[in-house]
Amino acid sequence: MHWLPKSIYKIIRGAIIFYLHTFLEFKVWGEKNIPSGPKIFCSNHFSSTDPFFVITLMEEPVHMVIGPGFNVPFIRHILKHGEQINALPEYRKEVIPNAIEYLKKGESIYIFPEGDLNDQSSFLKFYTGMAKIYLEYPVPIIPIGILSPMRYVKEKEVNIKVGESLYKTLTVLSGKYYANVGEPMLFPDYEKMEDKNHAGELITDAVRVKVEQLIVDIKVSKFWG
Template identity: 30%
Template sequence: MLRFIIVVIFLVLFLVLSIPVLIAEWLLAKVSKKTADHSSLSLVQWAFGVIRRLSGVELTVIGEERIPDEPVLYIGNHRSYFDIILTYERMKSLTGYVAKKEMLRYPLLVNWMKRVNCLFLDRDNPKEGLKMILQAIEYIKSGISIFIFPEGTRNSGSELSMLEFHAGSFKIAEKSGCPIVPVAINNSAFIFEEHLPRIKKTHVIIEYGEPIYPKDLSKEEKRGLAEHCRNVIQETINRNHALV
């Protein structure tokens, strides 16, 4: 319980004390958006690194060298809020995450999310979902990677289970021409979700798979792209389960 209290205190202090920084970043973006984006990336990564250490997370990362040196679409399984914290801290370039629109209700947090190019998805409105995909494609073309959890929500099932992937998520890569990087995350739910409200010291494994280039796939392979990526991640979390 002590870890939970410490993490909450740090998060609240960061959000409140960073209000002047948010204003400075907003002003900087008027002069140079790219500079402001990189500055915001560094600040949020620092904060997430502090949260990881306060939470006692031991992190093993595999395959980071497989990530191409270009904007990509990251596709990951999703079982914990910490999936975002742990993966974002590792990003070496600008990356926006796709979040549910309900996150818009949290002041300051949403301001920082917008500063680091997050997109917000209305899961009940197909028209808004299409707008989000088009915006994500523009981000990719402007040099910003996108990270999406195509299960559509956090999976509260067993450790090795996965929900079905929404095929629409992959349109971002198909239409922009960017590679897809599968991301398999093991044991993240044990940090917090499996024993709310306690945060427990945990070993988490993140593995980045070989990039997939939709432009090199046949029409039939593109139709099965979501299922293929799901299978790649499923096989990886099954294999890495023994390492946790």
């Protein structure tokens, strides 16, 4: 990441950290599981504030795959200058090549495989883009489970329209927000498979199961209330 977007990124990240520790009960487990070098971070996705909060989990800047946010004029400029990855329909074919290019530079990416916000009662379908990136350029996948009690997740009146689709704006601006970082995942056996589509499905399923386990771990073994 060049010095200007890196500087912008650090300023925004610092402001978010201040906000989290001032207005929320923000707890993180498993930060020691984040290795050095390029990697693919991925997590579930239930609020529009997730992309802002999760960048505080790692010291390094990350390139996040984002769709609807690029359709908001003010946010679009911040994302573009911050070298985030545009996943709007007209740019979708460039997502995987752009992600791989950053990984080859030794930098990391972050992706929400669901592509939209879930209601925390169950996940949406995990798309295979994350696995396709991994199969093209195998680096550790870092699964992350995130959650917040539903009473703190508030729907805003402003929705984001992308083509014919309308995306809700759900935010967590106070209360509790938790993140559980899992151990790095690698899939050497799947890398050797000739059927890459099937390999991608197997990787996606394995990561989804792990993210689910990380969320259950917060509820059962860590802190929940």
